[in-house]
Amino acid sequence: MYPLLVQVFMDEQTTITALRTHVSNFRNKRNWLKDNTPKNLAISISVEAAELLEHFQWKSDEQIREGLKDRIKKNQVSDELADVLILCLSFSDVMGIDISEAIEAKLRKAAEKYPVMKA
Amino acid sequence: MYPLLVQVFMDEQTTITALRTHVSNFRNKRNWLKDNTPKNLAISISVEAAELLEHFQWKSDEQIREGLKDRIKKNQVSDELADVLILCLSFSDVMGIDISEAIEAKLRKAAEKYPVMKA
Amino acid sequence: MYPLLVQVFMDEQTTITALRTHVSNFRNKRNWLKDNTPKNLAISISVEAAELLEHFQWKSDEQIREGLKDRIKKNQVSDELADVLILCLSFSDVMGIDISEAIEAKLRKAAEKYPVMKA
Amino acid sequence: MYPLLVQVFMDEQTTITALRTHVSNFRNKRNWLKDNTPKNLAISISVEAAELLEHFQWKSDEQIREGLKDRIKKNQVSDELADVLILCLSFSDVMGIDISEAIEAKLRKAAEKYPVMKA
Numbered sequence: 001m002y003p004l005l006v007q008v009f010m011d012e013q014t015t016i017t018a019l020r021t022h023v024s025n026f027r028n029k030r031n032w033l034k035d036n037t038p039k040n041l042a043i044s045i046s047v048e049a050a051e052l053l054e055h056f057q058w059k060s061d062e063q064i065r066e067g068l069k070d071r072i073k074k075n076q077v078s079d080e081l082a083d084v085l086i087l088c089l090s091f092s093d094v095m096g097i098d099i100s101e102a103i104e105a106k107l108r109k110a111a112e113k114y115p116v117m118k119a
Numbered sequence: 120m121y122p123l124l125v126q127v128f129m130d131e132q133t134t135i136t137a138l139r140t141h142v143s144n145f146r147n148k149r150n151w152l153k154d155n156t157p158k159n160l161a162i163s164i165s166v167e168a169a170e171l172l173e174h175f176q177w178k179s180d181e182q183i184r185e186g187l188k189d190r191i192k193k194n195q196v197s198d199e200l201a202d203v204l205i206l207c208l209s210f211s212d213v214m215g216i217d218i219s220e221a222i223e224a225k226l227r228k229a230a231e232k233y234p235v236m237k238a
Numbered sequence: 239m240y241p242l243l244v245q246v247f248m249d250e251q252t253t254i255t256a257l258r259t260h261v262s263n264f265r266n267k268r269n270w271l272k273d274n275t276p277k278n279l280a281i282s283i284s285v286e287a288a289e290l291l292e293h294f295q296w297k298s299d300e301q302i303r304e305g306l307k308d309r310i311k312k313n314q315v316s317d318e319l320a321d322v323l324i325l326c327l328s329f330s331d332v333m334g335i336d337i338s339e340a341i342e343a344k345l346r347k348a349a350e351k352y353p354v355m356k357a
Numbered sequence: 358m359y360p361l362l363v364q365v366f367m368d369e370q371t372t373i374t375a376l377r378t379h380v381s382n383f384r385n386k387r388n389w390l391k392d393n394t395p396k397n398l399a400i401s402i403s404v405e406a407a408e409l410l411e412h413f414q415w416k417s418d419e420q421i422r423e424g425l426k427d428r429i430k431k432n433q434v435s436d437e438l439a440d441v442l443i444l445c446l447s448f449s450d451v452m453g454i455d456i457s458e459a460i461e462a463k464l465r466k467a468a469e470k471y472p473v474m475k476a
Contacts, residue, residue, distance in 0.1 A: 009219035050288030100128035169407030247457035338366035344439035
């Protein structure tokens with residue numbers, strides 16, 4: 001009897017490091033690391049972000065809400081978001097950026113710029 | 120004696136859910152949820168991705184490598200990546216997308232398209 | 239004997255106004271004007287700019303130079319540039335922007351910022 | 358008495374070639390031609406397209422219409438459009454693309470895909 005070897009990825013239990021390692025392994029096995037320069041990754045993050053945006057162009061928020069009830073459509077959007085994030089994870093790997101720290105630092109600055117109004 | 124109440128965010132121990140909750144709380148306290156439609160978020164993901172790309176335009180990989188040795192420059196790039204990711208986390212929140220699952224699903228498809236070559 | 243009725247468009251003799259009118263007529267005949275808000279057009283300009291960029295991602299300048307010797311490849315790039323420009327012309331139409339004036343004004347400002355160095 | 362030497366650029370009378378020559382001269386005088394590879398230009402077209410889009414993010418069409426009544430705001434948008442177009446003109450120069458032909462070819466294809474409906 002062998003234990004189940006498949007790793008299940010779910011946001012509740014997956015750390016950023018685990019997800020990044022998963023993405024980096026995928027990339028390294030294919031010898032793509034050499035092309036993963038910060039510039040090339042930043043280009044592709046922009047390209048994939050635009051593919052995500054493409055799903056919403058020429059449509060009103062109402063039309064989009066209707067369209068997203070379709071499972072296939074929602075999965076396509078999900079796939080485009082994944083593409084953006086896979087590249088961002090690889091970018092953070094190559095650059096040595098701790099994403100949680102970077103987000104926390106950015107939110108702290110944003111909190112000063114946009115303080116919460118008291119009632 | 121009071122316990123340390125500050126939550127420290129680091130990739131090693133931060134789950135996607137924890138990071139998303141952090142971002143969503145920040146957004147909700149400022150009453151920004153109503154503007155966070157999928158279309159508006161997708162627009163801003165593209166805008167921020169381009170701001171990240173802006174740091175690398177007109178420069179060679181070599182010039183970029185040199186430039187990133189400067190701590191201030193690296194922090195600016197870090198901030199832009201954080202902007203992209205904060206919006207992606209909010210997008211996944213609004214759309215009900217599990218990022219880990221979405222990335223795992225995308226990598227599985229990519230693995231079929233780009234199988235690892237054996238030596 | 240009838241005169242040749244086909245209008246030939248070539249950069250040497252085509253004014254910006256003539257090209258914009260051509261694009262606007264195409265759009266108006268299809269009842270697309272109502273969707274051509276500045277916001278929607280700006281979204282699609284970004285989407286099409288990224289499709290242009292997609293042709294160059296992961297490639298070195300040398301690889302791109304080689305690839306563009308292929309007529310089909312060059313035509314695809316040409317098509318993407320056309321998409322960006324068609325939307326820019328429609329945007330200028332909707333916004334009432336004179337493109338030549340706008341470019342001239344921008345170059346004048348850029349000339350102050352980047353003066354030509356004397357030998 | 359000296360004749361007026363200033364060339365006035367207006368869409369009614371400016372050909373694409375004249376506008377491109379104007380942009381190319383500006384660029385060449387500053388020795389920027391060597392950096393104007395198709396890849397670098399495509400990157401910057403995307404970056405500038407996103408700066409144009411930035412003016413419209415988080416805003417409704419109604420809010421945008423109001424905002425554009427302000428002359429300063431409209432000029433900022435005009436400047437961003439000019440940035441996109443200056444780069445597109447340089448791109449067409451470097452690539453040897455006739456813009457009018459490229460647009461005409463693209464509209465012909467689009468006309469087949471989206472025929473005009475008869476009443």
